[in-house]
Amino acid sequence: DKGVEKSREGLLNKIGKSIAGKDKIDDATLDDLEDALISSDVGVKTTIEIIDRLEKRVARDKFITQNELQQIMREEITALLKENRPDQPAEFDADFPAKPHVIMIVGVNGVGKTTTIGKLAHLYKKAGKNVMLGAADTFRAAAVDQLKIWSERADVPIIQQGQNADPSAVAYDTVASAKSRNADVVLVDTAGRLHNKKSLMEELAKIKRVMGKVVDGAPHEILLVLDASTGQNAMQQANAFTDVVDVTGLVLTKLDGTAKGGIVIGVSNELNVPVKYIGVGEQIEDLQVFERDGFVKALFG
Numbered sequence: 001d002k003g004v005e006k007s008r009e010g011l012l013n014k015i016g017k018s019i020a021g022k023d024k025i026d027d028a029t030l031d032d033l034e035d036a037l038i039s040s041d042v043g044v045k046t047t048i049e050i051i052d053r054l055e056k057r058v059a060r061d062k063f064i065t066q067n068e069l070q071q072i073m074r075e076e077i078t079a080l081l082k083e084n085r086p087d088q089p090a091e092f093d094a095d096f097p098a099k100p101h102v103i104m105i106v107g108v109n110g111v112g113k114t115t116t117i118g119k120l121a122h123l124y125k126k127a128g129k130n131v132m133l134g135a136a137d138t139f140r141a142a143a144v145d146q147l148k149i150w151s152e153r154a155d156v157p158i159i160q161q162g163q164n165a166d167p168s169a170v171a172y173d174t175v176a177s178a179k180s181r182n183a184d185v186v187l188v189d190t191a192g193r194l195h196n197k198k199s200l201m202e203e204l205a206k207i208k209r210v211m212g213k214v215v216d217g218a219p220h221e222i223l224l225v226l227d228a229s230t231g232q233n234a235m236q237q238a239n240a241f242t243d244v245v246d247v248t249g250l251v252l253t254k255l256d257g258t259a260k261g262g263i264v265i266g267v268s269n270e271l272n273v274p275v276k277y278i279g280v281g282e283q284i285e286d287l288q289v290f291e292r293d294g295f296v297k298a299l300f301g
């Protein structure tokens with residue numbers, strides 16, 4: 001699978017090392033496996049859950065070969081992901097009850113927020129939907145310019161105002177014109193300044209509120225974009241954002257550039273929010289709908 005080869009090699013390599021030359025799994029092996037999972041950014045809580053499951057299997061089955069262990073890891077991680085989010089949608093869904101369906105995108109600068117919006121616009125457009133973008137990250141002129149470029153690449157209209165315009169005014173405008181133009185999907189970019197949590201919270205809350213005035217229930221989704229290559233840093237950002245806004249789904253970007261894709265396994269378990277998409281490159285097609293079984297298979301074969 002494109003995008004996770006590095007993580008696959010990283011994880012398999014570490015697992016391989018922890019069981020090399022052994023014909024049975026002992027406590028030391030499990031310790032090494034634990035280190036392998038933690039250093040792949042699976043996260044402490046989730047790693048402990050996986051190791052607990054393995055311990056039970058090992059106690060039952062005793063002897064275990066490398067292939068068997070890999071198979072068990074795959075089964076246990078899949079089961080964990082399923083128990084954790086039974087409601088996780090496995091397919092791309094572009095049929096929404098609301099029109100327009102409003103998606104607000106949040107995340108810290110540099111994680112790939114703008115790129116993700118461009119990729120999502122492309123995905124919805126390919127599904128035959130009328131898409132509109134809103135440039136409500138008005139604090140950085142570059143953010144608006146970048147989004148404009150992506151709107152051209154995806155060939156979808158964008159609503160923008162001057163730099164330092166009121167973000168909620170832009171959000172309002174975007175949803176209002178999407179409604180009047182009968183658009184199906186609206187993607188609204190927002191500011192990502194985490195250093196002032198209180199003002200960010202107020203800004204995001206206000207954006208949410210004004211959009212809800214135009215379309216009932218908007219925003220219908222709030223996607224948090226995280227850079228998977230930043231590991232525990234991304235986990236901290238995730239915690240900070242889920243504190244200030246009701247995130248409905250996660251997008252993990254730059255998986256193509258990291259050997260530590262374990263965060264995809266851990267983050268939804270720790271936050272109780274589903275991973276909806278993964279970013280696997282800089283091009284417009286490089287966004288995949290996250291599908292648990294396929295992902296675990298790509299990691300463990």
Ligand code: GDP
Nearest residue numbers: 109110111112113114115253254279280281282
């Ligand atoms: P923003 O500040 O969060 O809006 O970030 P951008 O969308 O401008 O992206 C920052 C950088 O990350 C750009 O150079 C993008 O090309 C790059 N980027 C975004 N998503 C991905 C991805 O999935 N894989 C890779 N390799 N690069 C990405």
